[in-house]
Amino acid sequence: MPQTPMLEMKGIVKRFPGVLAADHVDFDVLPGEVHTLLGENGAGKSTLMNILYGLQEADEGEILLNGKPAEIHNPTDAIALGIGMIHQHFMLVDTLTVAENVALGLKSGRGALTDLDAVSARIEELAERYGLEIDPQALVWQLSVGQRQRLEIIKALYRDVHLLILDEPTAVLTPQEVDQLFVTLRQMTDDGRGLIFISHKLHEVLALSDRITVLRHGAVAGNTTSEGATRESLAEMMVGRQVKLAPDKPPVEIGPAALQIRGLTVISDRGIEAVSSLDLEVRTGEIFGIAGVSGNGQRELAQAIAGLQEAVAGSIHIDGQETTNLRPAEVRSRGLSYVSEARMREGVIGEFTVSENLLLIDHASEQFVNRGLFDFKAIRSHCEVLVGEYAVKTPTLDTPARNLSGGNIQKLIVARELAGSPKVLVVAQPTRGVDIGAAEYIHARLVDQRSENAAILMISEDLDEVFALSDRIAVMYEGQIIAVVKPGETTREEIGLMMAGVRPTDSRHG
Amino acid sequence: GGDGDATTTTASESAGGASAESFRIAIVAPSASNDLAFTQSIVDGVEAIRGERGNVQVAITDGTFNVDDAAAALRGYAEDGFDLVIAHGSQYGGSLQEIAPDFPDIAFAWGTAADTFGLSNVFAYEAASDEGGYVMGVMAAALSETDVVGVVGPIEVGDAKLYVDGFAAGVVAEEPATTVNINYTGSFSDVALASEAAQAHASASADVLTGTAQMVVGAVGVADELGMLWFGTQANQTSLAPEIVVASQVYRWEVILREILTNIDAGTLGGEAFVIDFDNGGLVIEYNDGYDLPADVRQKADDTIAGIIDGSITTG
Amino acid sequence: MSDFLTQTVLIATVASAIRLAVPLLLASLGETFGQRSGVLNLGVDGIMLLGAFGGYFTVLRTGNVWLGLLVGVLVGLVLGVASAVMAVTLQAEQGISGIGIFLFGLGLSDLLFQRLVGTPLPISSFPKLAVPGLSDIPVLGEMLFRHSVIVYIAFLGVPLSMFIINRTTFGMNIRAVGENPEAADSLGVSVTAVRYATVSIGGTLAGVAGAALAIDLGIFQQNLTNAAGFIAVALVYFGAWRPLGVMAGALLYGFVNALVLQFKTLGIIPRSWSDIAAMAPAIITILALVLVASRFRQPAALTKPFTRGA
Amino acid sequence: MSDFLTQTVLIATVASAIRLAVPLLLASLGETFGQRSGVLNLGVDGIMLLGAFGGYFTVLRTGNVWLGLLVGVLVGLVLGVASAVMAVTLQAEQGISGIGIFLFGLGLSDLLFQRLVGTPLPISSFPKLAVPGLSDIPVLGEMLFRHSVIVYIAFLGVPLSMFIINRTTFGMNIRAVGENPEAADSLGVSVTAVRYATVSIGGTLAGVAGAALAIDLGIFQQNLTNAAGFIAVALVYFGAWRPLGVMAGALLYGFVNALVLQFKTLGIIPRSWSDIAAMAPAIITILALVLVASRFRQPAALTKPFTRGA
Numbered sequence A: 001m002p003q004t005p006m007l008e009m010k011g012i013v014k015r016f017p018g019v020l021a022a023d024h025v026d027f028d029v030l031p032g033e034v035h036t037l038l039g040e041n042g043a044g045k046s047t048l049m050n051i052l053y054g055l056q057e058a059d060e061g062e063i064l065l066n067g068k069p070a071e072i073h074n075p076t077d078a079i080a081l082g083i084g085m086i087h088q089h090f091m092l093v094d095t096l097t098v099a100e101n102v103a104l105g106l107k108s109g110r111g112a113l114t115d116l117d118a119v120s121a122r123i124e125e126l127a128e129r130y131g132l133e134i135d136p137q138a139l140v141w142q143l144s145v146g147q148r149q150r151l152e153i154i155k156a157l158y159r160d161v162h163l164l165i166l167d168e169p170t171a172v173l174t175p176q177e178v179d180q181l182f183v184t185l186r187q188m189t190d191d192g193r194g195l196i197f198i199s200h201k202l203h204e205v206l207a208l209s210d211r212i213t214v215l216r217h218g219a220v221a222g223n224t225t226s227e228g229a230t231r232e233s234l235a236e237m238m239v240g241r242q243v244k245l246a247p248d249k250p251p252v253e254i255g256p257a258a259l260q261i262r263g264l265t266v267i268s269d270r271g272i273e274a275v276s277s278l279d280l281e282v283r284t285g286e287i288f289g290i291a292g293v294s295g296n297g298q299r300e301l302a303q304a305i306a307g308l309q310e311a312v313a314g315s316i317h318i319d320g321q322e323t324t325n326l327r328p329a330e331v332r333s334r335g336l337s338y339v340s341e342a343r344m345r346e347g348v349i350g351e352f353t354v355s356e357n358l359l360l361i362d363h364a365s366e367q368f369v370n371r372g373l374f375d376f377k378a379i380r381s382h383c384e385v386l387v388g389e390y391a392v393k394t395p396t397l398d399t400p401a402r403n404l405s406g407g408n409i410q411k412l413i414v415a416r417e418l419a420g421s422p423k424v425l426v427v428a429q430p431t432r433g434v435d436i437g438a439a440e441y442i443h444a445r446l447v448d449q450r451s452e453n454a455a456i457l458m459i460s461e462d463l464d465e466v467f468a469l470s471d472r473i474a475v476m477y478e479g480q481i482i483a484v485v486k487p488g489e490t491t492r493e494e495i496g497l498m499m500a501g502v503r504p505t506d507s508r509h510g
Numbered sequence B: 001g002g003d004g005d006a007t008t009t010t011a012s013e014s015a016g017g018a019s020a021e022s023f024r025i026a027i028v029a030p031s032a033s034n035d036l037a038f039t040q041s042i043v044d045g046v047e048a049i050r051g052e053r054g055n056v057q058v059a060i061t062d063g064t065f066n067v068d069d070a071a072a073a074l075r076g077y078a079e080d081g082f083d084l085v086i087a088h089g090s091q092y093g094g095s096l097q098e099i100a101p102d103f104p105d106i107a108f109a110w111g112t113a114a115d116t117f118g119l120s121n122v123f124a125y126e127a128a129s130d131e132g133g134y135v136m137g138v139m140a141a142a143l144s145e146t147d148v149v150g151v152v153g154p155i156e157v158g159d160a161k162l163y164v165d166g167f168a169a170g171v172v173a174e175e176p177a178t179t180v181n182i183n184y185t186g187s188f189s190d191v192a193l194a195s196e197a198a199q200a201h202a203s204a205s206a207d208v209l210t211g212t213a214q215m216v217v218g219a220v221g222v223a224d225e226l227g228m229l230w231f232g233t234q235a236n237q238t239s240l241a242p243e244i245v246v247a248s249q250v251y252r253w254e255v256i257l258r259e260i261l262t263n264i265d266a267g268t269l270g271g272e273a274f275v276i277d278f279d280n281g282g283l284v285i286e287y288n289d290g291y292d293l294p295a296d297v298r299q300k301a302d303d304t305i306a307g308i309i310d311g312s313i314t315t316g
Numbered sequence C, D: 001m002s003d004f005l006t007q008t009v010l011i012a013t014v015a016s017a018i019r020l021a022v023p024l025l026l027a028s029l030g031e032t033f034g035q036r037s038g039v040l041n042l043g044v045d046g047i048m049l050l051g052a053f054g055g056y057f058t059v060l061r062t063g064n065v066w067l068g069l070l071v072g073v074l075v076g077l078v079l080g081v082a083s084a085v086m087a088v089t090l091q092a093e094q095g096i097s098g099i100g101i102f103l104f105g106l107g108l109s110d111l112l113f114q115r116l117v118g119t120p121l122p123i124s125s126f127p128k129l130a131v132p133g134l135s136d137i138p139v140l141g142e143m144l145f146r147h148s149v150i151v152y153i154a155f156l157g158v159p160l161s162m163f164i165i166n167r168t169t170f171g172m173n174i175r176a177v178g179e180n181p182e183a184a185d186s187l188g189v190s191v192t193a194v195r196y197a198t199v200s201i202g203g204t205l206a207g208v209a210g211a212a213l214a215i216d217l218g219i220f221q222q223n224l225t226n227a228a229g230f231i232a233v234a235l236v237y238f239g240a241w242r243p244l245g246v247m248a249g250a251l252l253y254g255f256v257n258a259l260v261l262q263f264k265t266l267g268i269i270p271r272s273w274s275d276i277a278a279m280a281p282a283i284i285t286i287l288a289l290v291l292v293a294s295r296f297r298q299p300a301a302l303t304k305p306f307t308r309g310a
């Protein structure tokens, strides 16, 4: 006799202009299990969960809770039905205390007045039971990332949720914090609660899940269990075809150092030393990969090179010329191209057309601008060439960039940045959130640049990418490079350990 | 001030229909026709003329504190062929200087202003409000028991300055020991400041107040509440506080309007400046019947007026 | 000159400062609620003007000042809801929608005044209340405890607002919605309901502030407020979004004006200098901008419309 | 009544509409630059007032209207830079810093006028220019081509602004900074420099608008602009941040006012109805809010200060 599912979503359909984000999706959760949703960016995972939590309304389909039809129109309905959600981004009010964040939206025992003492007492109880240490009186902005995640869990436990949705809860956590989180989550399923887990990290999915459902283009592409699956099989289910991982790298003569960094120190926006006395050199004709858990200073390093963060100490040279603390436009004019990790925020202007986005930087200006005025004919033919060469799928050159898919936006940015034949190319997370086809294409282009003697600094959290492309791999930890190794002379396990801060005993600096 | 608050009245109906020979007068003025102050004085004056001549058609655009709107209205009336277009506001001088030369066949009048800027179709008119101020000052000094009197003014310019200076001169002439505290609030429109200025006068032990411009309504309220006496100007302000208003200086513009019309009838469309004063009857003091003014003070006022008229008293 | 130091003058100055502060305080407290929840309402001055006319006209016709105040409440409430419709439901740019309401109030209040009244007839004012006991304290009693009833009402609004914002669930919701509406929404707090409530409170208090001004002065005229509503908005900033700070700002403003008026009356400062006082509001605002901007954070979601799932 | 249909009246109305539109058009075009780059400057009215006083005073003393216009330019430029310091460098809340500038301009222009002039003495106006050839076209020539020189200057500003915004690298940078300052910054566009430039242009044009108003009217007085600066800000919204739209708004506004004034002057509409015209600015603003809000997107970064890496 099969168990009654605590949740059944049947035939869910959700359309956005031009997109079918959920295409007759069936999905269920049994008491005490972790059911994972897997899929490419834009596959419809968040949409499905937003519908369940009342943040969006489905166009078709029904939701049953414990066999009974449920009407969920807003988060209040969902909360009343025992559903909780931890979002991709923290949903916390920075200026309120931990206790206030927990109490928000709940009925107070004292009517119109707040009842924060009682709330704090209950928080301490829950914290003890689930091993989630936290100070109820602390203000949220004072908490670390890990503590914030704990607060999100406490908010759910406090509301005694039966069904908890976790949308990419591990994206910002260190491996240790992930382990701790998983212990808590297991405790919750032991209580009979059901969990829906979403993550792009396949090893986490395999470690935590009981069942796995894969979404592709809004529709269910398959079901499996952790036991029956491998990372490769999951990847194939997600993309729909065999995935080719490593590009062919022709041999290239390694030249002189085109990017030289000496003793670089950068203070992050939060006031901590994000990069500490860092040295590195990238030579022409090589791809220098930086691996590391995000938050170890990679972002600040890239930004400092691009002139977007101040170097408080040390120097940066590009092609022999010092560029330390020059303005971004000046650094670019010395031969730097930069692909930022924050694609939509820093890479394109959504309202601008494809061709305007292609024109946004200086090297383009010199070619197509005559005394401050545009030469529209030359621009159009240049853009047509680029869009064709980089296979950017766009209806016209005058389409606003925001209407392109994530992968095509990334191709657009790469096309723009590579068009000037940079001497030094800094790319951060070049294929994050990009589907496999586009990723293969971008990888091939990076390899082309390497063949044309660019010096490429590639920052990536994706170890497969780092291994496949890099000529040398550096591991960054707490603002420093703790090792530089050759991909053929190390293993993923070794790199993983170093990413957690374990320094290699026999360092093989390349 | 609100933009385009201008309102227009055409009073032709009561004039018994616009016959071909009827004389047409247009007024453009900054505040409301019934403001108990500046604008009402010209409207009353023109109405008086209409009563006298009968065959007069009157159009009013009031509330044009916005000079832009006033300029458009002035031009509009001129284009429409009015016989006399009155720009009742010193701030309209710039517009008039530009518009009048375009309509050499139409007579304009500009007040309150002292000269016509050499334009042959513009009359200027103003009030010798220092004369009335002086008389009020004499009465105020006589009535004050604390020997302190207060003045609430807007900005130290033009008609307001003339009146206030005359008032102060009158007080000192009557009783040199009396203190005159003068408070220009800096605004024609801030009623709250005018009200607090009256409070400040009270705390400085003034028991008689006067003031000029539209924001004094706030000060009159305070005077009423604290039992101070009030002297009004520009219109009869008795209705604002029937208990404490002693007298008001009232403008009778019809006196000079009569002369202007005579000029126009004779074919002279401008070039002359007029002043209303006690002598020509354009200025009068209206007493509040509800206030029991001692006969000797009334006598002093009448003597002073006579002195001003015969030149034995100078108000400056 | 030595006059300035007399007790009478001191008492008069403080009492005058308090009176001048009242309409600003009422309007600023109301605006504080809106801004704490993330909505900037720049239309305060327009709402004050209509509240002022409504209150004035009611007292003129009925002679009942409390009825006048009630009409101020109702006018303010209606315009507050209208402001909320624009800012919350239509998600209009808040700077612009505020200007719309300001222009609307400025135009309509004058229009109604011209149509329905015309001549500025005086009306009766609020009764004075000498607080039993307290009003007999020498000096202080006369300064602080012999005011119109509306003065006490306005100042009681300060602790009341503090209590609501800091001690009630409604207040906690306001703060949450002003800082992170997405988070509040995800916990079932209705961002729309909270913002409608705060903007309506703001409108209501602006209406009350206008009515209080007109009834206290016993008069109405075109643009009676003289930009007081704009100063009230700036005072919220000056007070760093806290009722006590807002009160301090309103009192400072009242005090500067009262002092200058006393100085002028007594001839202590030359007339040519005293006009500088006209600049007080601008100078206070700009000072506040510089000081507050560097020390306090504004509500993170201020002026940002919220759409679920955007 | 039949008067209304005469050619003379028609010509007068259109010509009047154009004259009334000029200061609004100049100020709105300037504000368009600022808003397209993400900065809302609500202080336009204050800058206009100071520009108006500066222009007026200069002409009063020198008799040279072009010198007056130049002073308007300089005053506007200085205040534009001051606005940029507050909005860009100090990152003050733009609604509030605008109010600060408004109050500053309102107070200072009046103060200076009282101190330095007092009585509103008239000054000479811009010369009229009948455009050779065009001005002889029947009807149209008289309506459109027999205006003050400043009218042509203002309307030439429209194609010029369109050209700058859409066809130059500076214009592209403006749009980029207004939509996504992070991206513009990371691509080497200086957000600070662009915003200083646009806010200064906005200030300069506001100063010119004020000077043009005062010189065209030949007068200055307290609060000469009568909230025209606020209407100009609203017109930018009305015009959906496009110079042509802004021009349409300014002309519509001028036309409504001119028409109503003509109607009133000619006694065509009853007094009780014509007052409704006083509400035109408010109604146009609110209509714009409702219509534009649903059809056009505002610059995504409007009112948002930019800090690198925030």
Ligand SMILES: Nc1ncnc2c1ncn2[C@@H]1O[C@H](COP(=O)(O)OP(=O)(O)OP(=O)(O)O)[C@@H](O)[C@H]1O
Residues within 6 Å of the ligand: A016, A017, A019, A020, A021, A039, A040, A041, A042, A043, A044, A045, A046, A047, A048, A433, C309, C310
């Ligand atoms: N509010 C919206 N309006 C229009 N389209 C939307 C909206 N929200 C999501 N979409 C589209 O719906 C599709 C599914 O998006 P969804 O966010 O559910 O993907 P996801 O699987 O959660 O991706 P990710 O892994 O990036 O979180 C995408 O094409 C997305 O662009």
Ligand SMILES: Nc1ncnc2c1ncn2[C@@H]1O[C@H](COP(=O)(O)OP(=O)(O)OP(=O)(O)O)[C@@H](O)[C@H]1O
Residues within 6 Å of the ligand: A016, A017, A018, A019, A041, A042, A043, A402, A403, A404, A405, A406, A407, A408, A409, A434, A435, A438
């Ligand atoms: N927020 C949005 N609003 C409107 N349309 C959107 C939105 N997000 C995505 N889309 C549209 O949805 C479509 C699908 O986007 P999605 O990112 O899922 O594409 P994709 O098939 O994964 O493409 P790619 O292979 O490049 O990643 C795109 O055409 C895009 O224009």
Ligand SMILES: [Mg+2]
Residues within 6 Å of the ligand: A040, A041, A042, A405, A406, A407, A433, A434, A435
């Ligand atoms: Mg995709």
Ligand SMILES: [Mg+2]
Residues within 6 Å of the ligand: A045, A046, A047, A088, A167
């Ligand atoms: Mg998602």
